[in-house]
Amino acid sequence: MSTAATYTEFATREAYGVSPTYERLSRAVAANPAIHELLETVPEAKRQPNLLFGVVRLLGGPVDDPAGFHDFTVAHWNEIAANLRVRATQTNEPGRCAVLLPVLAKLPQPLALLEVGASAGLGLYPDRYSYRYGDRLLGTAGPVLECELTGTEPPARLPEVVWRAGLDLNPLRVTDPDDVGWLDALIWPEHEHRRERLRAAAAIAAADPPTLIRGDLVEDLPALAAQAPAGATLVIFHTSVLYQVPEPRRQAFEALVRTLPGHRISVEAPGVVPFDGLPPAPDDTLHNVVALDGVPLAWARGHGQAMSWFAD
Numbered sequence: 001m002s003t004a005a006t007y008t009e010f011a012t013r014e015a016y017g018v019s020p021t022y023e024r025l026s027r028a029v030a031a032n033p034a035i036h037e038l039l040e041t042v043p044e045a046k047r048q049p050n051l052l053f054g055v056v057r058l059l060g061g062p063v064d065d066p067a068g069f070h071d072f073t074v075a076h077w078n079e080i081a082a083n084l085r086v087r088a089t090q091t092n093e094p095g096r097c098a099v100l101l102p103v104l105a106k107l108p109q110p111l112a113l114l115e116v117g118a119s120a121g122l123g124l125y126p127d128r129y130s131y132r133y134g135d136r137l138l139g140t141a142g143p144v145l146e147c148e149l150t151g152t153e154p155p156a157r158l159p160e161v162v163w164r165a166g167l168d169l170n171p172l173r174v175t176d177p178d179d180v181g182w183l184d185a186l187i188w189p190e191h192e193h194r195r196e197r198l199r200a201a202a203a204i205a206a207a208d209p210p211t212l213i214r215g216d217l218v219e220d221l222p223a224l225a226a227q228a229p230a231g232a233t234l235v236i237f238h239t240s241v242l243y244q245v246p247e248p249r250r251q252a253f254e255a256l257v258r259t260l261p262g263h264r265i266s267v268e269a270p271g272v273v274p275f276d277g278l279p280p281a282p283d284d285t286l287h288n289v290v291a292l293d294g295v296p297l298a299w300a301r302g303h304g305q306a307m308s309w310f311a312d
Contacts, residue, residue: 003029003036003047010049013286014302019188021064022053028066035070038077045244046084050091050186055083058185088244090172091186092119093194094201095304096239096267097126098133098147102307103265103292105155107235110162112228112262116217116253117241118166120174120183121210122201127161129201143200151298151309162232164210167224171212174202194303217245218252225260234262240288240302243272258294266291267300282308 001009011026026049029035039047052073053063059079061072073080104111104126113124130139132146133154172179180202187194213224221236228234236257242250250272257264266273267288275296281287287299290307297311 003039004031006030006047007049013284014049015188016285018285019190021189022049025053025063025066025069028069032070035073038073038081042081042084048089050089051084051087052080054089054182054186055080055087057189058083058182063189087182088170089186090117090119090168090170090183091240092122092172092183092198093303094122094125094129094143094197095145095147095194096123096300097129098131098145098304099267099290099298099300099307100237100239100265101126101131101138101159102149102152102155102309103290103297104159104235105157107159107263108233110160110232112163112232112234113161113165114221114225114228114234114236115164115166116221116236116238117244118168118171118210118212120172120179120202121164121166121205121212122174122198123237123239124164124166124210125161125201125204127158128204131155142204143197145197145304147304148306149309150307163227163229165224165227166210166212167215167217167220168212169214169216171214173212174205174209218249218256221253221256222260225262228262234260235265236260236262237265237267239267240269242266242268263293279310282306 007026007030011023015023015026056073057063059076062068115123129142130144132144133149136154139158174180183198184195213220225234267290270278270289275289278296281299286302288302289296290298290300298307298309300307
């Protein structure tokens with residue numbers, strides 16, 4: 001896909017109705033050959049809108065003014081490019097736990113959670129957050145994660161988690177101000193509620209840090225999974241991660257994870273983890289497929305704000 005098409009699709013399918021600032025900026029970048037030329041000097045995987053916009057925000061550049069964004073990007077390209085090469089879109093959105101919870105609550109308790117692509121590990125605390133599904137409130141502590149849930153009843157209980165661990169090529173630490181600054185830069189401009197959630201979730205993780213391992217999702221996953229305690233249900237999960245993994249490595253992961261014990265929850269775009277016979281998505285915006293052990297269950301929005309259950 002061309003750079004122009006990538007930014008147009010991001011504006012149309014991801015930012016539309018969610019972030020007017022990023023929708024406007026994406027359309028401006030799509031029509032800006034000078035920015036395209038600069039982006040073509042970095043690997044294709046490093047040209048994605050979320051990564052570019054996050055780096056510019058981290059470096060103090062404007063994203064609310066396309067002309068100012070253009071001038072800043074051209075003037076500071078060497079520094080921007082250096083950050084693009086070493087950083088990844090490690091959006092650690094606690095809100096995604098709201099689409100994991102209906103699946104986790106149905107599994108045999110207690111749980112041992114292992115997240116692939118864990119970033120700072122904020123997705124490893126579904127038992128420490130509260131949730132609002134319509135008029136149903138679940139939980140009494142932590143940030144309240146709101147999700148528009150259709151097609152199934154909200155879960156009646158929080159999961160019991162006795163072990164939590166994460167695997168990431170570059171794990172982030174919630175106790176490191178620079179790492180938290182990068183997570184903040186990845187939050188879209190208008191989403192102050194997500195910044196508040198980030199701070200609240202980071203405080204929970206800092207008080208009881210998970211095991212975060214720097215490693216590869218194929219080479220290092222079996223050894224980490226083997227550390228899960230006996231008597232707990234191992235759940236390996238990943239949310240909006242595999243699109244960053246090259247196709248051959250993705251296939252190797254798919255083959256490996258089927259051999260491991262326990263269960264696997266995937267929350268990925270349908271082109272990343274493909275399934276046959278999916279029902280139509282609720283609308284034209286980008287939705288992920290929530291699946292358990294390779295069986296698709298529901299559509300979900302990228303930040304966990306909505307879930308449409310379609311499985312029996």
